[in-house]
Amino acid sequence: MNDSPTPCAGCRNGEMFQHPISMAFQPIVSVSQQRVHAHEALVRGADGAGAASVFAQVDETTRYAFDQTCRATAIGLAQRLELAQSGALLSINFLPNAVYDPRACIRVTLKAAEEAGFPVDRIMFEFTESERVNPAHLLGILQHYRALGFLTAIDDFGAGYAGTGLLVDFVPDVVKLDMHLIRNADQCDHRRIVLRHTVAMLQDLGVTVVGEGVETLGEYEVLREVGVDLMQGYLFAAPLFEALADPVWPQALTGGTGWEAPRRRSDGAKRPQAS
Incomplete structure (x- = not known):
């Protein structure tokens, strides 16, 4: 039985997403080196509207076109912002269920990178494990991307x-x-225990660990205690529309004074994804 997605006619014809989009960028930082390790591209409307307004236009018939358009848009904008020249990676989310064939569906990405002059070894593809996907299909995608020089x-x-x-x-x-x-996590023993053992397992496997959604100094300090150096979240910088954010370094790290932690996101919503 083949559980891989089946492309619609528009997908096979190479049609792109018909609703204008752009990107915001949020940095992933190395707290020990006080530098930006990567910028994650997060989808927005062309006018800066939130991700929800874009996702409202995505369904089974437009999912592939949306995924492909997000990739090309993120690469083109990142090059205009000279992201690669800064030494940082570009992190792009992708939808595994939009990839009906890894070899065919990567062509738009490769073409966009070539036309923009953006090095493929500076691109990292993220997928969220919250999307149910056939494991063999996902494994095939990841192996193919790695063979082409992309990070995963x-x-x-x-x-x-x-x-x-x-x-x-x-x-x-x-x-x-x-x-x-x-x-x-600074207020919950259970979270600290799970974090400590999860990070240790991943490090034993040789995986680089990122703590995301970091919003308070307490959360930051727990991650440092368990050995996490790369972090992302509103504590350091909010996503910036069509621009690269400069992170703010916490007082606990820099030893400086006058630093004030940003407020939590009032809506409590999960950070919007790109594609």
């Missing part, structure tokens, strides 16, 4: 379907810990 990452690790089972067959370059594990 599991997003929201610990929150969805892939989990540790995927690590038996494929070890990604990066794992991003789900923000639910991190939220208020």
Whole structure:
């Protein structure tokens, strides 16, 4: 039985998403080196509207076109912002269920990178494990992307379907810990225990760990205690529309004064994904 997605006619004809989109970028930082390790591209409307307004236009017939358009848009904008020249990676989310064939569906990405002059070894593909996907299909995508020189990452690790089972067959370059594990970890012994053992396992496998959704100094300090150096979240910088954010370094790291932690996101919503 083949559980791989079946492309619609528009997909086979190479049609792109018909609704204008753009990107915001949020940095992933190395707190020990005080530098930006990567910028994650997060989908927005062409006018800066939130991701929800874009996702409202995505269904089974437009999913492939949406995924492809997000990739090309992120690469083109990142090149205009000279992201690669800064030494940082470009992190792009992708939808495994939009990829009906890894070899065919990567062509738009490769063409966009070539036309923009963006090096493929500076691109990291994230997928969220919250999307149910055939494991063999996902494994084929990840193996093909790695063979082409792309970095691979599991997003929201610990929150969805892939989990540790995927690590038996494929070890990604990066794992991003789900923000639910991190939220208020400084106030929860259970979270700290799970974080400590999860990080140790991933490091034993040679995986680079990112703590995402970091919003408070307490969460930051717990991640540092368990050995996480790469972090992402509103504590450092909010996503910027069509621009690269400069992170703010916490007082606990820099030893400086006058630093004030940003407020939590008032809506409590999960960080919007790109594609």
